[in-house]
Amino acid sequence: MVKSTAIVWQEALLAASRVLPLQKDIPSLLRMLKNCCDPLMAFQRIHIVIAAPMQEKARLYMLDAHADRSAVSEQDLTPQQGLRQFWSQTEVACFEGEHLRREFPAIADLDQYRNASGCLFVPISTQGGCHCAMDFVKTDGSVFSDDSLVFFRVLAGVVTAAITAILCMDNVRQETEHLRRERDHFSILVDVTNTAIGTLEMNDMVAVVAGEIRRFFGIRDFALLLHETDDTFSFHCARPPQSTENPVLPAGTFSLSNSLLKRCHDINAPLLARQGDLARLSRKDPASEFILGNGNQAAGLFPLHFGQHCLGAMLLAHRHPDVFTDESVSLLAQIASRVAIAVRNALDYTTISVQKNDLAQKNLYLSEQIQSQSDMGVIIGQSDAIMRVLQQVDMVASSDSTVLLGETGTGKELFAQAIHNRSPRKSKRMVKMNCAAVPAGLMESELFGHEKGAFTGAGAQRKGRFELAHGSTLMLDEVGDIPLELQPKLLRVLQSREIERLGGHKVISVDVRLVAATNRNLQEMVLDGTFRDDLFYRLNVFPIAIPPLRERREDIPLLAKHFTQQMARQMKKNITNIPSAALRWLCDQPWPGNVRELANVIERAVILSSGPSLNICPLEVPAPVAAISQRKQEASAPPAPAQPIRPVYTDAHHQPGETLSERDRIVAAILACNGVMAGSRGVAAMLGLKRTTLLSRMQRMGIDIKDVLETRGQSLPA
Structure with a gap:
């Protein structure tokens, strides 16, 4: 019994309503549509088109029945293409091939519609605002009959429900994937931020951030380019871990002009350089040298913005040309903003550390000076010799001439302080340094300072005595103990008033008035070749001989x-x-x-x-x-002829076990006091004894005042 057309259509619709809503994606839906519609008509292709209203592109899904293959492609929906008009129709329609080519040439030109002899268009209205359509294409020379329009109007409702479900599942998957990526990005940002901000030393911070970038993105070469001045920047590289090569790691300060950093600042956005761009880079720029010298084919510079200021840029480079995607660039730009906070913290920490060290040094020096001044007091004296020296101090104090002070133990520090206190520099503390107390290997650092890493143990930058004494007076005590190899540098400071810290290249101007002191004969040292004559003449501008x-x-x-x-x-x-x-x-x-x-x-x-x-x-x-x-010299000399010496005390009264030194103390005191025993100027007062106690001891020891005074001038027993 032959089934009627209506029954066949009903069975096809029933099967479609049963299987189409179960499909998980559009290609599966196309295959089920083919299976459901095969009993009704012959066709060679099925198309489903999905386009969002605000998008300029439509996604075209195709199933080719002859080739038994499906494909998906993006189609441009701009008005010039003429595709929107066809797919935005609202009624089911049949088109012959010639009609299709005449009315919709843009559709006919698509590969999916070529050789079409007939086309059945079915609009689909889905929820969510998507424009969808379904069409069936014949390529065997036949056309669709008008009788099939009613069936496809009903079928459109079933397909609409299926496509709506598929689109909803796609949206859920996309949202889930988007949330997963956001979660991963947020986790990366948190890890990088915590790692970077938790490290205050600049070099350590560069190393840990480079490690995080390698861990999350696989990017090997990392560096920070930081502004030093308006025209210069510094380069801070991170050495790749476990690298068997010798990577190019520029270090130091470079000019900003004609650099990649300058280009990045000009566009105020991430700057990407791919393989074609890298060939045009100049190796004169340290960033270009870093990129090219390490064999990279892609690089990116990301500005480090902190508030309204740009601190520099984060440089990443990789050997794969397509390492930077839109998504990774966006995430790296966010990471750069976090790194900028860490850079600001590290710069502030360095500044505070340097200032703290400077204050600690100044506090130490000032404490030493205050202690020295409190111990030594002021200049005590009314003699003519002291008055002459003070006159010289007054004369030289107002000038900046170098002063050379002499003999040890005469109060050189007090006179140096007096010169400073009478000078225009008195508002600042005088700085002192005892050259004899500083090891020769550390004297250059003490005088001129050092940069961080200048030598083993130089963990931070440190200012020397000349910098600390800028605008003030520097006293160098025991200047004759300065090593010969260091004397030219001291001479240069006195002549040019410029210094360079140990391990540094920056010339620093200093305004220092020098007061030198020594107990050694510098002229003899010049003759012996242990002191430079030109330095001696520079120090000996105004010598003051302290009496x-x-x-x-x-x-x-x-x-x-x-x-x-x-x-x-x-x-x-x-x-x-x-x-x-x-x-x-x-x-x-x-x-x-x-x-x-x-x-x-x-x-x-x-x-x-x-x-x-x-x-x-x-x-x-x-x-x-x-x-x-x-x-000792007298003991080693030939003995002189014996001279009779009258004894100071009577041996008959000397008892065994008595201490000879106490007897000698009493004898010396009698001589010093001219035999006066009592009173404030007497022997008893000098020895801190009562008069009766003293007399008792003298009687016991057989000491007679008359005998002692008569032997004045003879040597006391040793």
Whole structure:
């Protein structure tokens, strides 16, 4: 029994309504449509067209029944193409091949519609605003009959539901994929941001950010190009890990003109250079040298914007020409904005570290000066020799001439401070350096400073004494101990007023007034070849000979009282009196160690004193080095003829076990006090003993005052 056409159509519609909504994508839907419609008519191709209303392109899906293949293509929907008019029809329509070519030539020219003898167009109205259409194409020379229009109008409803479901699933998949990518991008941004911002040292930050970029994007070569001035920038590279090659890693400061960084700033956006662009790059630019020298075929520069300022750019380079996609460029631009924050933090940290180090150095130097000044006090003296020196100080203070001070222990630091305090530079602290206390290997760094990494242990930039003394006065004590190889650099500073830090190339101008001091004979050192003559003449512009203590004995009582008060206050003792005999003894000494030696003797006497009077015992005072040397020479000389020496004490009264030094102390005190026993100027006061105690000890030891005074001038027992 032959089925009627209506029954066949009903069965086809029933089958279509059952299987079409189950399809997951458009190609599967096309195959099911072919299976459902084959019993009704013969056709060779099926097309489904989907286009969003705001898009200029349509997606065309095709199933070729003869070749049993499906394909998808993008078609331009701009008005000039003439495709929109055909696919935007709202009614089911049949077209013969000739009619199709005459009314819609743009459609007929498409590969999918060539050799079409008939075309059945079925519009599909889906939810979501998409314009969809379905058409069936005959290429066997036949055409579609008008009777099939009713069937396809009904079939259009079933296809509409199926396409709507497929489009909804596609939207869900796209949204899911979009959310996954956003999640991954956000995770990358968080990781890079936390890693970069958590590192404050610039070199360390460059290394960790480069590691993150390699981990997420596989990009090997990474560098930061940072502005130094308006016309220069610095290059900071990250060495690739485990690289067997010798990568090109430019370092230093470069000119901004004709550079890739300048081009990136001009466009104020990411700058991409692919294989064709790289051939035109100049190797004079460090960024180009970095890209080309490492064999890369693609590179990108991403501006580092922080607020309203551009700090530089992030440079990435890779050997694959298509490593940069629109999606990766967008993500890398966001990463660059985070890296800019890390760069700003690192730059601020470096600035703060340098300032902190400078302040620490200044605080150390100033503390030393304050301590030195508090220990030494002011210039004490009223002698003519001191007055002449102070006149010279007043004369030279107002100029910037170099001053050379002399003998050790005479208070060179005090006179240097006096010169500074009377000069126009007095508003700033004077900086001091003892050249004899600095190891030769560190003296250049101490004088001129060093850059970070200049030598092992140079973890940060450090300013030298000349920079710290800019606008002030620098005192170089023991200048004769400066190594010969360093003397030309010191001479250059004095002549040109310019320095270069150790390990650096930047010339730094300094305005420093130099006061030099030494206890060595520089003229003899010049003759010996251990001191440069030109440096000596540059230092010896205005020499000031500070008089030694032996040439200003009238100042000794003033100095002794000053040191006694100062040290008694430090030791919390109440010493208000210095016996005149002790002052006379102090004035009679040669003081080869000058004021420093006198201060040391007074300090020892303050320690030994228990009452209100200063107890100075000559035999308790250490012998000067010069006296010891003289004694050794006398001991090695041939013995002189024996001379009768009258004993100072009676041996018959000397008891075994008695300490000879105490007997000698008493004898020396009797000589110093001219035999006066009592009173503030007597022997008892000098030794810090009661008069009765002293007399008892003298009687026990057999010491007679008359015998002691008669032997004045004879040597005391050693």
